[in-house]
Amino acid sequence: MYEVRHAVEPDYEAIAEIATRTRPEPFTADEFLKDDRRALADPNLILHRLVAVRPADGRVVGYGFSERCAWEPAGRWSVYAAVHPDCRGLGAGRAILEQAERIAREGGATELQAWCRGEADESFAWAQRRGYALKRQRTESVLDLSKPDFAKFAPAVDRVRESGITLIMQDGLTVPEGLLRQVYELDRVTSPDVPAWDAGDSFPAWEQYRKDWYECHVPYVVALALDGDKVVGLSTLYYSHTPGKSAGIGYTAVLREYRGRSIALALKLLTMEDAMRRGIPRIRTNNDPDNPSMLAINVKLGFQFIPGPRLLQKQL
Numbered sequence: 001m002y003e004v005r006h007a008v009e010p011d012y013e014a015i016a017e018i019a020t021r022t023r024p025e026p027f028t029a030d031e032f033l034k035d036d037r038r039a040l041a042d043p044n045l046i047l048h049r050l051v052a053v054r055p056a057d058g059r060v061v062g063y064g065f066s067e068r069c070a071w072e073p074a075g076r077w078s079v080y081a082a083v084h085p086d087c088r089g090l091g092a093g094r095a096i097l098e099q100a101e102r103i104a105r106e107g108g109a110t111e112l113q114a115w116c117r118g119e120a121d122e123s124f125a126w127a128q129r130r131g132y133a134l135k136r137q138r139t140e141s142v143l144d145l146s147k148p149d150f151a152k153f154a155p156a157v158d159r160v161r162e163s164g165i166t167l168i169m170q171d172g173l174t175v176p177e178g179l180l181r182q183v184y185e186l187d188r189v190t191s192p193d194v195p196a197w198d199a200g201d202s203f204p205a206w207e208q209y210r211k212d213w214y215e216c217h218v219p220y221v222v223a224l225a226l227d228g229d230k231v232v233g234l235s236t237l238y239y240s241h242t243p244g245k246s247a248g249i250g251y252t253a254v255l256r257e258y259r260g261r262s263i264a265l266a267l268k269l270l271t272m273e274d275a276m277r278r279g280i281p282r283i284r285t286n287n288d289p290d291n292p293s294m295l296a297i298n299v300k301l302g303f304q305f306i307p308g309p310r311l312l313q314k315q316l
Contacts, residue, residue, distance in 0.1 A: 002052040002053060003052070004052050004095045004096055005053065006049060009033065011063075012029035012030075012033045014063075015032050015060065016028050017084070018061075018063055019032070019082065022083075022084075023082075023117070024117075026240060026245055034217040035217050038215055038217065044071070045068070045070070048067070048100070048103050049063070050099055050100060051063045051096075052083070052092040052093075052095055062081065062082060062093060064079065064081035064097065065079065065100065066101070068104070068109075070208075071201075071203065071205075071208070072202075074110075075108060075109055076110075076112075076113060077104035077107065079101060080114055093126070097130065109316055110316050112313070114311075114312045116312055118306065118307030118310060119306070119307045131314045132314045133313055134311075134312060134313075135312060136288070137289070138196070138287060138289070138310075138311070139286065139288065139289045139305060139308045140305070141287070141298055141305045141306065142284050143298075143301060144281070144304070145272070145275060145280060145281055145283065150273070150301075153265065156262040157265075157266045160266045164228075165225050165232070166227075167224070167225055167226075167267065168223070168226065169223050169224075169270050169271075170222050173214060173216065177210070180210065184209050186231050186234060186255060187209070188203045190255065191203060193256075194288065194291070195288040196288050218239060219239040220238040221236070221271060222236045223237075225254070225258070225263045225266070232263070233252075233254035233258060234251070235249070235252040235267035235268050235270070236249070236250035237249055237272075237274065238250050246281070246284060247284070248285065249268070249271070249284075249285035252264050264293075264294070265297050265300065286309060
């Protein structure tokens with residue numbers, strides 16, 4: 001049997017080690033700790049970070065969470081459980097998940113969601129045995145930046161600029177608030193176009209969006225497309241806490257009336273050139289399989305597809 005309790009600061013080294021062993025990119029204890037402190041201080045979030053401890057020696061062998069976001073549909077909670085590869089099959093994952101579900105039920109949950117790595121077939125089967133069903137599987141892809149061939153896209157980028165569109169790059173944390181307000185509006189009106197958007201979803205309020213943007217715990221950049229003073233496109237790229245390790249594309253979007261003009265391609269190229277200057281070896285991204293236009297851009301850029309993460313759902 002394992003003791004499942006709320007995480008305390010000394011647990012985060014073990015949490016980061018388990019995350020690094022079970023997810024595709026490395027994590028640091030500081031990264032997890034900062035993120036959790038921010039979430040615990042946010043009135044729009046409920047977060048219970050859990051750990052499974054082996055009674056014999058006090059070792060943290062697994063971690064998870066139970067979480068509720070105010071902008072999610074009523075009754076929806078997110079749960080997660082991960083166990084160190086050396087300690088699986090002994091009941092730690094079950095103990096974490098049961099506690100996470102218990103917390104969610106007590107908080108009024110009627111629906112649970114959880115993510116599972118696309119290549120983790122054993123974990124997927126484990127979740128299915130506990131009542132979870134596949135809701136959606138995303139497409140994941142990785143770009144190797146050691147041998148890029150971006151020169152061939154120069155004519156397309158030139159055409160974007162010649163059409164009157166200005167392309168700029170900004171450090172995420174220093175975007176002026178006036179400009180960020182335009183980014184927010186673009187994000188708000190384009191997010192429902194994403195195939196994974198649920199009819200019951202709501203978009204965060206401006207104050208929440210602004211807070212999340214300026215308090216992001218990892219380095220990131222944003223490429224913007226402007227028509228005069230109007231923001232018409234954006235693409236964000238987030239960097240790992242471990243310098244020089246990896247980067248991940250956050251969100252890329254262009255206003256409907258500006259689509260089909262290679263603006264998204266040009267924005268992604270800007271972020272990738274920034275990653276190359278930093279010595280980043282690879283970029284990872286996730287997309288919906290029924291978003292053919294964005295997938296086509298990634299194929300052009302040289303991304304290689306791998307099994308994408310699975311979104312699981314359980315009705316209570």
